[in-house]
Amino acid sequence: MPTPDPEQSPCPSARSRFFRGVRLGLPIFLGYVPVGAAFGILATTQGFSALQAVLNSATALAGAGQFIGLSLMHAGASAFTVLAATTIVNLRYVLFGATLSTHLDRTPLLGQAALAFSLTDETFAVNIDDNRRGTATGLSMAGVGAIAWVGWVSGTALGATASGLIGDPYRFGVAFAMPAMFTALLVAQAEDRKHVVIAVVAAAFAVFFALVLPGKWYIVAASVVAAAVGAAVYE
Secondary structure, three states, rough: OOOOOOOOOOOOOOOHHHHHHHHHHHHHHHHHHHHHHHHHHHHHHHOOOHHHHHHHHHHHOHHHHHHHHHHHOOOOOOOOHHHHHHHHHHHHHHHHHHHHOOOOOOOOOOHHHHHHOOOOHHHHHHHHHHHHHHHHOOHHHHHHHHHHHHHHHHHHHHHHHHHHHOOOOOHHHHHHHHHHHHHHHHHHHHHOOHHHHHHHHHHHHHHHHHHHOOOOOOHHHHHHHEEEHHHHHOO
């Protein structure tokens, strides 16, 4: 007689639910390792120690925000500009968290806080898709977040420790990791024409503000305008 699959049983164990999430998050892990390595390389090139780079990724888990922060610091932007830009870019996580929280009524507040810490564009997409299938749980979401965190931090550690062997990373195009990541996210998340329109509007305003605003404020301005346009389109 075949052994029953614990995931198909009426009451799967906490362990099976968590590791089911880990399996769902494996593609995220595989994607985060190389991008995290790029961040580690760039961070140490700009004066971070390997430990500082790893701690940054371990406590933030905000890939796009981290790359933007590095880019702005590399361009000589002020601390206020860096904080403002990364805050604006990362505000989307407030909306992501609010969306997921409606599916976590049975999860304690502390557990929801832990899930919020592991929330990224990719973990949100995986968990929302899993929820649409009716199979997501708080523990499966925790598994997705855990494996994503491991991938991002281990990738950062790999890049930070190996950066001394690479020399100048910019000659290999490592700085393109950030726009490449955003492009991949756009392609994956552009489900209809509205998404494409918003992306084009954001790009157009970024170019316009880059021509008329000083420093790197065009990033902040374009993000705010694009978010406003998106809210109006989907109202």
